[in-house]
Amino acid sequence: MEGATARQTGSDGEPTRDDEARGEPVCRARAAETDGAADALAVRVADAVIPDAVGDKAAVRRRLARIAAYVLSFGMLGLAVFVLARTFMHIDVGELRAAVAETSGERIALAFLFTAVSFLALTGYDALALRQLKLHVPYRIAALASFTSYAISFTLGFPIITAGTVRYWIYATRGLSAGKVASLTVIAGLTFWLGMVLIIGLGFLVRGAGIAHLDHLDPFLNRAIGAAVIAVLVGYLVWTARGRRRATIQGFKLELPGFRLTAGQLLLGFVDLCAAAATLYALLAPPRAIDYITFVAVYVFGSLLGIASNAPGGIGVFEATMLKTVPAHSQASLFAALLMFRIIYYLVPFVLALALLGAHEAVKRWTGLRASIGGDDDDDPEGDTTG
Numbered sequence: 063m064e065g066a067t068a069r070q071t072g073s074d075g076e077p078t079r080d081d082e083a084r085g086e087p088v089c090r091a092r093a094a095e096t097d098g099a100a101d102a103l104a105v106r107v108a109d110a111v112i113p114d115a116v117g118d119k120a121a122v123r124r125r126l127a128r129i130a131a132y133v134l135s136f137g138m139l140g141l142a143v144f145v146l147a148r149t150f151m152h153i154d155v156g157e158l159r160a161a162v163a164e165t166s167g168e169r170i171a172l173a174f175l176f177t178a179v180s181f182l183a184l185t186g187y188d189a190l191a192l193r194q195l196k197l198h199v200p201y202r203i204a205a206l207a208s209f210t211s212y213a214i215s216f217t218l219g220f221p222i223i224t225a226g227t228v229r230y231w232i233y234a235t236r237g238l239s240a241g242k243v244a245s246l247t248v249i250a251g252l253t254f255w256l257g258m259v260l261i262i263g264l265g266f267l268v269r270g271a272g273i274a275h276l277d278h279l280d281p282f283l284n285r286a287i288g289a290a291v292i293a294v295l296v297g298y299l300v301w302t303a304r305g306r307r308r309a310t311i312q313g314f315k316l317e318l319p320g321f322r323l324t325a326g327q328l329l330l331g332f333v334d335l336c337a338a339a340a341t342l343y344a345l346l347a348p349p350r351a352i353d354y355i356t357f358v359a360v361y362v363f364g365s366l367l368g369i370a371s372n373a374p375g376g377i378g379v380f381e382a383t384m385l386k387t388v389p390a391h392s393q394a395s396l397f398a399a400l401l402m403f404r405i406i407y408y409l410v411p412f413v414l415a416l417a418l419l420g421a422h423e424a425v426k427r428w429t430g431l432r433a434s435i436g437g438d439d440d441d442d443p444e445g446d447t448t449g
Contacts, residue, residue: 219374257331263291265359
């Protein structure tokens with residue numbers, strides 16, 4: 063759950079050859095939203111407070127944007143630590159252990175099932191991006207790259223380094239350049255954000271009254287916000303259906319997916335996030351005091367705050383948001399569900415991803431060794447005829 067520096071791009075939507083020569087396999091995908099907001103704020107601040115005598119206002123704006131992003135991230139993280147510390151002080155450790163022990167095997171099995179569905183949808187992110195870029199890569203390779211990159215970046219954070227490196231390591235063996243991997247990551251990131259926007263819009267529109275108890279806004283205003291978000295999505299879909307769809311995203315000039323692929327992006331993002339939310343929802347102690355649709359909207363909001371904080375997997379910020387917004391019978395039961403969610407949705411896929419990467423590397427080395435041995439045999443096809 064990515065500060066970005068815009069780069070010069072080629073006419074085909076890839077970074078220039080100089081970028082590829084430097085081996086930049088990564089794009090700046092998910093943190094684009096945070097940095098974009100910080101840039102907009104920095105422009106206004108710079109125009110208001112920077113004297114006209116200053117020549118390079120753009121450099122000052124970039125510095126202000128970075129400072130604003132750091133302040134926002136550390137502020138959110140500090141607030142989350144404060145909330146978690148206060149919550150944990152009021153939780154009895156024995157009650158927490160009892161809440162974990164009372165979690166039935168059926169609820170844990172459901173959590174694993176929804177986790178599998180979520181990561182299966184995530185593999186579609188790369189598959190759709192490859193189709194948009196007209197790249198022919200077997201689905202098993204795309205699934206491996208997508209699953210391992212997301213599982214590792216979700217846990218370790220720093221997706222620019224972790225997810226980008228894993229993707230490039232796998233796709234480079236299939237002949238994909240650093241620029242193509244970067245473009246793929248941008249389009250895959252767009253799938254994630256489209257799913258988030260769709261869920262927020264539907265949640266506010268359908269459950270405006272339920273969300274009003276959490277955000278303390280009038281239900282009508284919540285529904286109006288939801289309707290406006292859905293209207294923006296519909297407008298985007300109409301735009302994608304009208305021919306060429308050139309856009310510059312984080313310095314990349316790309317042709318965005320058309321109507322059919324965009325609809326697929328919306329569906330995949332929706333399924334992924336709903337399944338991820340269902341993982342945590344299944345772990346909540348019954349009877350649950352919040353309905354699933356409202357819970358999904360709250361989950362996505364917590365995920366957004368976690369991404370904005372730049373903490374690995376949104377850890378701390380996400381938990382604090384859920385503890386403050388999700389009604390539960392006791393804080394201990396909710397905290398227990400969050401702990402198990404971290405293990406099932408983050409830790410288990412992370413360990414599996416490491417195992418798959420190790421197996422992939424072992425197979426690659428063994429195949430290379432067999433090929434080299436076979437090549438040596440071919441050098442002397444008739445064998446040793448002496449003696």
